[in-house]
Amino acid sequence: MELTGKRIVVTGAFGTLGAAVVQAALAAGARVAAVDRAAAPAGGLGAAQLFGGVDLGDAAAAQRTLDAAAAALGGLDALVNVAGTFRWETLADGNLATWDLLYQVNLRTAAAASKAALAHLKQAGGGRIVNIGAAGALKAGAGMGAYAASKAGVAKLTEALAEELKDHGITVNAVLPSIIDTPPNRADMPNADFSRWVQPGQLADVILFLLSDRAAAITGALLPVTGRV
Numbered sequence: 001m002e003l004t005g006k007r008i009v010v011t012g013a014f015g016t017l018g019a020a021v022v023q024a025a026l027a028a029g030a031r032v033a034a035v036d037r038a039a040a041p042a043g044g045l046g047a048a049q050l051f052g053g054v055d056l057g058d059a060a061a062a063q064r065t066l067d068a069a070a071a072a073l074g075g076l077d078a079l080v081n082v083a084g085t086f087r088w089e090t091l092a093d094g095n096l097a098t099w100d101l102l103y104q105v106n107l108r109t110a111a112a113a114s115k116a117a118l119a120h121l122k123q124a125g126g127g128r129i130v131n132i133g134a135a136g137a138l139k140a141g142a143g144m145g146a147y148a149a150s151k152a153g154v155a156k157l158t159e160a161l162a163e164e165l166k167d168h169g170i171t172v173n174a175v176l177p178s179i180i181d182t183p184p185n186r187a188d189m190p191n192a193d194f195s196r197w198v199q200p201g202q203l204a205d206v207i208l209f210l211l212s213d214r215a216a217a218i219t220g221a222l223l224p225v226t227g228r229v
C-alpha cells in the first residue's frame, strides 16, 4: 500500500500491534511519529520519531505531544489510535476500578489524541483517523463487560467523529480484532491454536489500506479483522 510522504502518528506504538503498524507504515513510505506511555525502545523503531512516556489520557499531554509530533513531521495526515489494554473479570468478583481503567486507557486516549489531532488534520486539508475497537464489543461474553463497554465506546466515537468530519475530508474508521497473535496472548492461552489468530501484520495491512488514498470513500466503518476466530 502506497503511503509515500504521508505524515502519521501512531499511539500505543511500542506495543505489539502499534510497532507492527509503525514498521508497515515506514515500509510504505510514510513519515511516522510513535507515541506511547511506555519508555521509547533503546534501539529506536526504524526511522520513526519517538515520543515515549506520554499518558494520552491526559488531554494537555495529548495536545502537547500531537503538536510536537506534527511539528517534527512537518504536518499531520493521519492518526492511528492503538493505545489500549485488556482485562477479564466478572462483575461479581471484579472491581469497579477496572471499568474506570479500561475507559481511561481504551476510550479516553483515543478521544484525547483525536481531539488533539483535529486542527492539524484540518490544516492538511483532510486526513485519516483509524481506531482499534474489538470484535468482543459487538456481543460481550462473560467477564468482558468492562472491556467491551470501553471498546463499544471506541466504536461510537468512530461513528460520531466520522459524521462530524465528513465535510472536512477526514475519514474515521475502526478495525475490530478478535485475538491478536501476541506474546502475552500465547502465554495466557498456551493450548490454543495460534494459527487461527489474526497476525499483527495482517491488521497493519488493513489499517494501511484505511490510511491510503484508495480508502477515501470509507468513513464510519467498523471492520472486523478476526483471522479464523
Ligand SMILES: NC(=O)c1ccc[n+]([C@@H]2O[C@H](COP(=O)([O-])OP(=O)(O)OC[C@H]3O[C@@H](n4cnc5c(N)ncnc54)[C@H](OP(=O)(O)O)[C@@H]3O)[C@@H](O)[C@H]2O)c1
Binding pocket: 011, 012, 013, 014, 015, 016, 017, 018, 035, 036, 037, 038, 054, 055, 056, 057, 081, 082, 083, 084, 085, 086, 104, 105, 106, 109, 132, 133, 134, 135, 176, 177, 178, 179, 180, 181, 182, 185
Ligand atoms: N491483543 C489482543 O488480542 C487484542 C484484541 C483486540 C483488540 N486489541 C487492541 O489492540 C490494541 C493493541 O493491542 P496490543 O496487544 O498491541 O497491546 P500492547 O502490546 O499492550 O500495547 C499497547 C500500548 O499502549 C500503551 N498505552 C496504554 N495506555 C496508554 C496511555 N494512557 N497513553 C499512551 N499509551 C498507552 C501501552 O503502554 P504501557 O505498556 O505503558 O501500558 C502499550 O505500549 C489495544 O487497543 C487493544 O485493546 C488487542
